[in-house]
Amino acid sequence: MSVALLLVTHNNIGKDMLMITSSILNDELNNVAYVEVPMDADVDSIRNKVSAELAKLATDNGLLILTDSYGSTPCNIAYDFLDADNRILISGLNLPMLIRIMNYRSLPLDELKDIAVEGGKHGIVSRTN
Numbered sequence: 001m002s003v004a005l006l007l008v009t010h011n012n013i014g015k016d017m018l019m020i021t022s023s024i025l026n027d028e029l030n031n032v033a034y035v036e037v038p039m040d041a042d043v044d045s046i047r048n049k050v051s052a053e054l055a056k057l058a059t060d061n062g063l064l065i066l067t068d069s070y071g072s073t074p075c076n077i078a079y080d081f082l083d084a085d086n087r088i089l090i091s092g093l094n095l096p097m098l099i100r101i102m103n104y105r106s107l108p109l110d111e112l113k114d115i116a117v118e119g120g121k122h123g124i125v126s127r128t129n
Helices: 012-027 045-057 073-079 093-104 109-122
Strands: 004-010 032-037 063-067 087-091
Touching: 004 073, 004 087, 004 109, 012 032, 032 045, 032 073, 045 063, 045 073, 063 073, 063 093, 073 087, 073 093, 087 109, 093 109
Parallel strands: 004 032, 004 063, 063 087
Antiparallel strands: none
16 A cells, blocks of 8 residues: 545646646556645635545555645645644645655655655756756
8 A cells, every 4th residue: 555645735736736647657546635725715614625535545554745835725724634643744746746756655654755855856947058
């Protein structure tokens, strides 16, 4: 079994990132869920959605929660779900990070966290001519 993955993002980001990752890896993504937060969202309603999605995941090997922007409403809501051991939150989701996570989900949660952050950082490059 693999680490469970929950994306809590602004509208269209989580779903689209998972769809693109699945297409790139040519693989169905299992034990993964997402909750998207509209700009005018009722926070309590979103918390209920997160709880419902978490209930569908097998979290025995840990849970990695990914958000798109640190300090944003999705991140603040996700932070409330770090109430159990073996759960880690990472903000700054990008496509290289998500692809890296999917390729290494069989690793223990602490190792996967480091690989995710490293993958995200390596996906950010600045170039000039």
